Amino acid sequence: MTDTLEHGGTRRSGTVPRTLGFVARKLGGAAVSLGLVAVLGFFLFRVLPGDPARTMTRSAPVSAEQLAQLRHRFGLDQPLYAQFRDFLGNLARGDLGTSYTYNRPVTELIGERLGPTVLLVGTATVLAVLLGLWLGTRAAWRHGTATDRWFTSVGLTLWSVPTFWLGLLLLMAFGVGVGPLPGLFPVAGMSSPDVPPGVLPRVLDVAHHMVLPCVTLVAVIHAQFMMVMRSSLLEEMGAEYLTTARAKGLRDDAVRRGHAVPNALLPTVTLVFLHLGMVVAGAITVETVFSWPGLGLLTYEALRVPDLPLLQGTFIVLASSVIVMNTLAELLYRVLDPRVRA
Amino acid sequence: MTSVLRLCDVSVDYATPAGPRRVVDRVNLDLDSGGTLGLAGESGCGKTTLALAVLRLLPRTARVRGRVLLNEQDVSQLTWGGLRAVRWAGASVVFQGAMHALNPVRTVFDQIAEPLRVHSVERPTVSALRERVRELLERVELPPERARAYPHELSGGQRQRVMIAMALACEPSLVIADEPTTALDVVVQAQVMDVLRRAVRERGAALLMISHDLSVLAGTCHRLAVMYRGAVVEQGETARLVTAPEHRHTRELAAAFPTVGDAGSRHVDGSAGSGGGGNVLLSARGVGVTFVDRSRTRTRAVRDVDLEVCADETVALVGQSGSGKTTLARTLLGLCRPDTGRVRYRGVEPGSSSGSLREFRRQVQLVAQDPTGALNPRHTVYEAVAEGLRIHRDVVGETERVRAALEAAELRPAADFVGRFPHELSGGQRQRVVIAGALVLEPAVLVADEPVASLDATVRGEILELLLELRRRRGLSVLVITHDLGLAWSIADRVAVMRAGELVEQGPVERVLTEPEHEYTRALLAAVPSLPRVVD
Known part of the structure; x- marks a missing residue:
């Protein structure tokens, strides 16, 4: 009776091929996006006004022959399609061209700046995500109370503060020192020249340098994770399955941790991964204020010239990392939310 | 005790x-x-x-x-x-x-085992929990492997069984x-x-x-x-x-809740139902609709259906959820294309010209199941009702026609309602606004998809009375889609019984519901809870 009259049971068969198909589709989509990024990266920096050869030689008077020689060296005298062909060929070998200003391979430049940036911005993003989600959960669970109002208003105030201003303020208060307060943290760079040898002292030294820029970043960006988590959890709080969980005799915090938060976290996954993708971009303002030798500072310097191969390189690296992280988010979402798997 | x-x-x-x-x-x-x-x-x-x-x-x-x-x-x-x-x-x-009462991201096993974990003195072993959950699922007649399923993978009846198993967990x-x-x-x-x-x-x-x-x-x-x-x-x-x-x-x-077979709860004169002999307004001939889902499984939602709605007639389309009733209704409304067969209005296929499609949409109007979902919360009653006229660029005498439609739907005096928003109305009033929105275009046929399923017992009677009244006064034909045989009994002339996309039986209500020929109709009738008639 049950089988014939009650429809809507599941077909579990075919779950594995469907998952494989899904993964293949997502990876294929990501590959297409990466290809478009490469094309866009090439043409975007070719349509910009200005002659690269002139930019390179702005500081010194040069003859027409020297200019022609420069153009030839950088391949700028070739027709556009030939340049594009060479660009794609080089890209496939991991060669992003040569920087005008540094006169070194872009890949090498980006490579040595990547570490410091991922260290600083990565740490700050992870801390901001954890802090934001935790505060957002607390605020929503006690929504309407003083706790909620306090967290929300502090978070929003910090979010609206200009990053460089907050950075400079912290730099002055804790780096330089105000009045009787001595400078507690270094003001620039990521390491001191006079560090005793050994791994531990060097790690501590870098950590010491990282405190101020990291605090600045966390203070500014945690609010968005908090607000998204808060509204997402508020939406879940009216849900009937929470009444079920309470009726089962669960403690309030078990209801929150075991039932409400796992559902409320789902909408934050995309946001968090987009931010992790942006980590590579560095934080231009913070890195500049604290002279942190990362990709943000490199981009800032490249923009001032402008150093086209370097900008093109950072553009491609950044865009690719966002695409990769976004793809990861979509794959992870499928693991976290059984409804997407159906 | x-x-x-x-x-x-x-x-x-x-x-x-x-x-x-x-x-x-x-x-x-x-x-x-x-x-x-x-x-x-x-x-x-x-x-x-x-x-x-x-x-x-x-x-x-x-x-x-x-x-x-x-x-x-x-x-x-x-x-x-x-x-x-x-x-x-x-x-x-x-x-x-x-x-909604089950957590969408946790398995059936998790949710049934949770109170067992909470309420036992010693931490129960996983195998003991498995055994207990299996036993509970058996008691509600669910196969034990359903323990691995997530709520969205279960049908409504299966979810309710899980809920019962869960409720019995701690004895x-x-x-x-x-x-x-x-x-x-x-x-x-x-x-x-x-x-x-x-x-x-x-x-x-x-x-x-x-x-x-x-x-x-x-x-x-x-x-x-x-x-x-x-x-x-x-x-x-x-x-x-x-x-x-x-x-x-x-x-x-x-x-x-009218009792099927009880003459006192039948509100139409059976002789009016001509059973297809009258002037055919809306007809489906050999209509089939097939859906292809993401895993490329083909589902034949509607197969080879013949159905007619004549002038001045109320037809009830009954069947369980998932039987294809709503898909058939959407096809009759021109919202869904049939793969096979033809839908005709007064003998003409809608969509053969753009003018005929527009005219068809005017003549055949939908009353949706859930009035709360069907009304835009930011539109006033006036805007909700006038929208149809505006879509058809038929705005001459708009105010007057909206007022007339509201009064026809028994929202009197109309002036009291025009400025209100849906949240200021009761469920029954909202459904009347939806009906007024359909009436304002002066259609010939109303397709009502479970018009009273979301309404209260007493309000339900009023809405059904309104549908009967509209038919008496305007000669409006109604196709009611419902899983409720009592509803079909009380207002319809003819009934068509649908199962798994096919019409298994159709004919005058008195005949089909009192002397059903098909075993499925008999099974449906047997499942209806009946109440000994209340003496007045």
Whole structure:
């Protein structure tokens, strides 16, 4: 009776091929996006006004022959399609061209700046995500109370503060020192020249340098994770399955941790991964204020010239990392939310 | 006999900005161990609030007065720890609409095992939990491998079975079932009620069952209590209460669910139903619709259906959920393309020219199932009704026509309603606004998809009366899609029975519903809960 009259049971068969198909589709989509990024990266920096050869030689008077020689060296005298062909060929070998200003391979430049940036911005993003989600959960669970109002208003105030201003303020208060307060943290760079040898002292030294820029970043960006988590959890709080969980005799915090938060976290996954993708971009303002030798500072310097191969390189690296992280988010979402798997 | 639940003068007030609002008013109820008590009433009468008050599950704005004795223990005196211990182990709840009452991201096993973990002194082993969950699923007649499923992978009936298995997990002495079968169709409802009844009886638990449907309660409970505006207006033995109700509201509740085969609840003159001999307005010939889902599985939602709606006729399309009724209706409305066959309006295929499609859409109007979802919350009643005219760029005398449509839908005086927003209206009024929105275009056919499924017992009668009235006065033809055979019995001339995409039987209501030819029609009729006719 049950089988014939009650429809809507599941077909579990075919779950594995469907998952494989899904993964293949997502990876294929990501590959297409990466290809478009490469094309866009090439043409975007070719349509910009200005002659690269002139930019390179702005500081010194040069003859027409020297200019022609420069153009030839950088391949700028070739027709556009030939340049594009060479660009794609080089890209496939991991060669992003040569920087005008540094006169070194872009890949090498980006490579040595990547570490410091991922260290600083990565740490700050992870801390901001954890802090934001935790505060957002607390605020929503006690929504309407003083706790909620306090967290929300502090978070929003910090979010609206200009990053460089907050950075400079912290730099002055804790780096330089105000009045009787001595400078507690270094003001620039990521390491001191006079560090005793050994791994531990060097790690501590870098950590010491990282405190101020990291605090600045966390203070500014945690609010968005908090607000998204808060509204997402508020939406879940009216849900009937929470009444079920309470009726089962669960403690309030078990209801929150075991039932409400796992559902409320789902909408934050995309946001968090987009931010992790942006980590590579560095934080231009913070890195500049604290002279942190990362990709943000490199981009800032490249923009001032402008150093086209370097900008093109950072553009491609950044865009690719966002695409990769976004793809990861979509794959992870499928693991976290059984409804997407159906 | 020991008392499982005793309510002494229980009142519940909600704090609102305008002062306390009383939702439950001095209720006294008694339920002995192993007993069954049905609590009937419309939505908003306070029955769910009363049920939640038993386990102190109400929001903080609620204030409970009086004494709630669960197993002779005053619930309001318990500490939080004591309360948690009583929850689910002393009394458990089968909530309404198990789609939302189950956590969407956790498996059935997790959710059934959770109260077992919480309420055992020693931490139970995983294999012991598996064994127990398997046993519980067996008791509600679900295959044990369903333990691995997530709620969205189950049908409505299966979810409700999971909910029942969960409620029985800790062997409570009381199970509170709050509208356990409301969203389910008749056949599944009958199966789920059967499982609930048996499972509760086997374990010797007492059952407090809440419903707006007196006939469902009458089939399960030995005693009934009727609630109206927060107070219990009548209670007693089921047999006495349904045969000789004393309170007016009990009679209203009983009358709201017409009995199939009872001449008193049939509101149309059978001779009017010409059974296809009249002037055919809307017709489907050999219509088939196939869906292809993401895994490329082809589902034939509608197969080779022939159906006609004639002038001045009400046709009921009945069947279980998932039988393809709504797909067929969407096809008849031109919202869905048939793969095979033809839909014609007055002999013409809509869509053969753009003008004919527009004219067709005017003539055949839809009344959707859920009026709350069908109305834009930011549009006033006026805008909601006038929208159809605006879409058809037919704005001459708009104000006057909107007013006429509202009055035709019995929202009188229309001036009182035009400026209101949906949230300022009751459920019945909202459905009238939806109907007015369809009437304003002066259609010839109304397609009503479960027009009263989301409405209260007494309001339901009014809306059905309105549909009958529209037909009497305007000669409007209506195609009613419903899983409710009582509804078909009370207002339709002809009925078409659908199963798995096919029409298995159609003909005049009197013939099909009293002498069904197809076994499926007989199975449907057998599943309808029936109430001994209430004497006036």
